Amino acid sequence: MTGRNVNSQPSATAFSAVDSAAGAPDTPVVALSGVSRSFGPTRALDDLSLTVQRGEILGIIGRSGAGKSTLIRCLNGLERPDSGRIEIEGRNIVGLSESELQPIRRKIGMIFQHFNLMSAKTVVDNVALPLKIAGWAKAERRARALELLDLVGLSDKAGSYPAALSGGQKQRVGIARALSARPALLLSDEATSALDPETTRAILTLLKDINRKLGVTVVLITHEMEVVRTIGDRVVVLEAGRVVEEGEVWHVFSDPKTELTQSLLSGVRPQLPAHIASRLSQDGQEVVLGVDLTDPALGNGLFAEILAHLPEAHFLHGGIDHIHDQPVARFFLTVPREPASLADEAAAYLRSINARVEVLGHVSRPV
Amino acid sequence: MSPVLFNLLLQSIWETVLMTLASGVISFVAGLPLALILVATDRDGIAENLVINRALGWVINGFRSVPFIILLVALIPLTRLLVGTSLGTAAAIVPLAIAAAPYYARVAEVSLREVDPGLIEAARAMGGNRWTIVREVLVPEALPGIVAGFTVTLVTLVGASAMAGAIGAGGLGDLAIRYGYQRFETGVMIAVVAVLIILVSGIQWLGDRLVARLDHRA
Numbered sequence: 001m002t003g004r005n006v007n008s009q010p011s012a013t014a015f016s017a018v019d020s021a022a023g024a025p026d027t028p029v030v031a032l033s034g035v036s037r038s039f040g041p042t043r044a045l046d047d048l049s050l051t052v053q054r055g056e057i058l059g060i061i062g063r064s065g066a067g068k069s070t071l072i073r074c075l076n077g078l079e080r081p082d083s084g085r086i087e088i089e090g091r092n093i094v095g096l097s098e099s100e101l102q103p104i105r106r107k108i109g110m111i112f113q114h115f116n117l118m119s120a121k122t123v124v125d126n127v128a129l130p131l132k133i134a135g136w137a138k139a140e141r142r143a144r145a146l147e148l149l150d151l152v153g154l155s156d157k158a159g160s161y162p163a164a165l166s167g168g169q170k171q172r173v174g175i176a177r178a179l180s181a182r183p184a185l186l187l188s189d190e191a192t193s194a195l196d197p198e199t200t201r202a203i204l205t206l207l208k209d210i211n212r213k214l215g216v217t218v219v220l221i222t223h224e225m226e227v228v229r230t231i232g233d234r235v236v237v238l239e240a241g242r243v244v245e246e247g248e249v250w251h252v253f254s255d256p257k258t259e260l261t262q263s264l265l266s267g268v269r270p271q272l273p274a275h276i277a278s279r280l281s282q283d284g285q286e287v288v289l290g291v292d293l294t295d296p297a298l299g300n301g302l303f304a305e306i307l308a309h310l311p312e313a314h315f316l317h318g319g320i321d322h323i324h325d326q327p328v329a330r331f332f333l334t335v336p337r338e339p340a341s342l343a344d345e346a347a348a349y350l351r352s353i354n355a356r357v358e359v360l361g362h363v364s365r366p367v
Numbered sequence: 368m369s370p371v372l373f374n375l376l377l378q379s380i381w382e383t384v385l386m387t388l389a390s391g392v393i394s395f396v397a398g399l400p401l402a403l404i405l406v407a408t409d410r411d412g413i414a415e416n417l418v419i420n421r422a423l424g425w426v427i428n429g430f431r432s433v434p435f436i437i438l439l440v441a442l443i444p445l446t447r448l449l450v451g452t453s454l455g456t457a458a459a460i461v462p463l464a465i466a467a468a469p470y471y472a473r474v475a476e477v478s479l480r481e482v483d484p485g486l487i488e489a490a491r492a493m494g495g496n497r498w499t500i501v502r503e504v505l506v507p508e509a510l511p512g513i514v515a516g517f518t519v520t521l522v523t524l525v526g527a528s529a530m531a532g533a534i535g536a537g538g539l540g541d542l543a544i545r546y547g548y549q550r551f552e553t554g555v556m557i558a559v560v561a562v563l564i565i566l567v568s569g570i571q572w573l574g575d576r577l578v579a580r581l582d583h584r585a
Contacts, residue, residue, distance in 0.1 A: 076492055078488060078491060078492060098496075099496065101494075102494040102495070102496060103494060104494070105491070105492055105493065105494035106493065106494035108492070110489070110492040110493075112485060112488075112489065114483075114485055116483070116485040116486050116488065116489035117486075117489075118486060118489075118503070118504065118507065118508060119508060119583050119584045120507040120508050120510060120581075120583055121507065129490075129493060129503060130493040130494070132503070133490075133493050133494055133495045133499055133503075134494070161583040162583075163583055163584055163585050177493075181493075187492075
């Protein structure tokens with residue numbers, strides 16, 4: 001196979017050329033149990049347990065210092081835990097020597113916040129580097145690297161040096177490099193944190209495509225809820241080295257249990273507008289209600305039905321968001337305080353359709 | 368300048384170039400591995416070993432703190448052992464290389480330390496071993512600095528080789544002292560200085576060109 005032939009193949013061929021599934025389908029790709037790691041007095045990971053299922057995109061979110069980086073580095077042995085088990089494809093990697101870890105790392109791709117491309121190598125040589133490490137012959141690794149560059153849409157940059165690329169292009173090269181040795185698992189360490197919002201979306205779309213088409217399991221750490229919202233199947237919220245909340249993304253988004261999650265979500269969920277929130281008080285003629293509702297029928301006229309059912313209510317703010325295929329509504333209403341039964345009836349009706357209703361306070365007219 | 372002196376000048380140029388290049392190549396071949404050992408064995412290095420690191424650091428500092436003129440004399444027994452004589456151009460290469468290798472090791476060490484640790488981490492994450500990291504990351508990424516440092520070392524060696532004239536090494540320094548200074552041949556002195564300027568500028572120009580070609584960082 002010559003490089004040119006590979007280059008001219010459509011992307012679909014590049015996808016089908018990848019067989020990433022290894023091991024039994026029911027073994028979790030990653031299983032951590034009781035993992036702890038301290039740096040001096042700081043417990044970066046504190047008796048942490050979690051599993052990553054085959055083919056899913058798991059988002060691990062937390063503030064800086066929550067232990068995210070330590071956690072993701074434990075998954076390929078770059079960081080060694082003090083105690084606990086880390087199973088990759090059913091094999092415990094804790095206690096393995098550096099040379100025993102090397103073949104395991106060759107089956108785990110990793111992308112980085114600052115891309116970490118070799119400045120002295122051309123784009124194609126960067127993508128081929130994991131294959132060189134794995135001992136592939138020169139012609140084959142070049143053909144495979146060109147195939148991957150085609151997949152990420154950078155065939156025309158094969159001979160360029162990374163310095164000539166934009167941030168988004170560099171991360172595409174990083175992704176191509178991480179996938180070149182056909183890994184079963186892709187680790188993403190804040191991969192979009194150094195990119196602008198538009199490029200972030202493009203990179204996330206690419207990651208999701210790769211996950212869906214190649215079946216590569218993805219573990220990504222981020223401090224941005226938007227990243228998890230866009231591509232995560234499941235989310236794990238980390239604080240002080242512990243899992244404080246975990247579940248399917250749409251579920252955690254519609255019903256965040258902890259204060260930390262609520263605060264992390266504040267940027268991506270509708271909030272009561274600040275000028276109204278600042279006027280909330282005990283008195284005032286309007287009751288302000290916050291409503292959370294998840295129901296497949298939301299996309300099917302339920303929202304209009306709710307508003308029709310509450311003729312006295314004023315719609316303040318919010319709406320329906322779609323996380324994966326799941327419509328998630330969060331909105332704010334005002335209902336006149338007098339007669340008192342109005343607000344109660346509205347709340348009762350909303351609860352009867354399984355919404356969560358919160359009385360946030362009162363405001364005076366005009367709202 | 369008489370034809371005799373002109374021939375002397377040509378011969379001296381050749382001797383200086385020979386001393387500089389030979390000791391330069393030796394110091395490169397010895398200094399780069401020393402620099403790699405210094406970086407690799409340091410704390411959090413790819414082959415951390417503080418005993419080796421500190422010991423090597425001391426030896427390098429020791430050689431670097433001895434003034435070259437003293438090293439020149441002190442190494443006479445070693446030179447005799449290696450070359451068979453302590454006089455002449457070939458003999459001067461031994462102390463020149465032994466003085467320049469630790470110097471170049473320190474210069475190259477600085478470039479190697481400037482390699483982004485993220486790149487080393489990326490290579491580790493790909494399953495690379497130490498040798499991979501040296502070959503695919505440390506040396507290629509530091510190459511512009513390694514070459515620039517070698518240029519500096521060569522220029523320093525041009526100057527040091529003049530001092531080696533003190534033990535009868537020949538070369539341009541020797542010519543300038545014996546003819547230009549002791550026999551008041553101002554023409555010789557000017558010619559030597561002019562040749563040295565051209566030589567140093569030429570080395571620097573070549574080095575800069577090579578660095579520009581190798582550097583893909585920006």
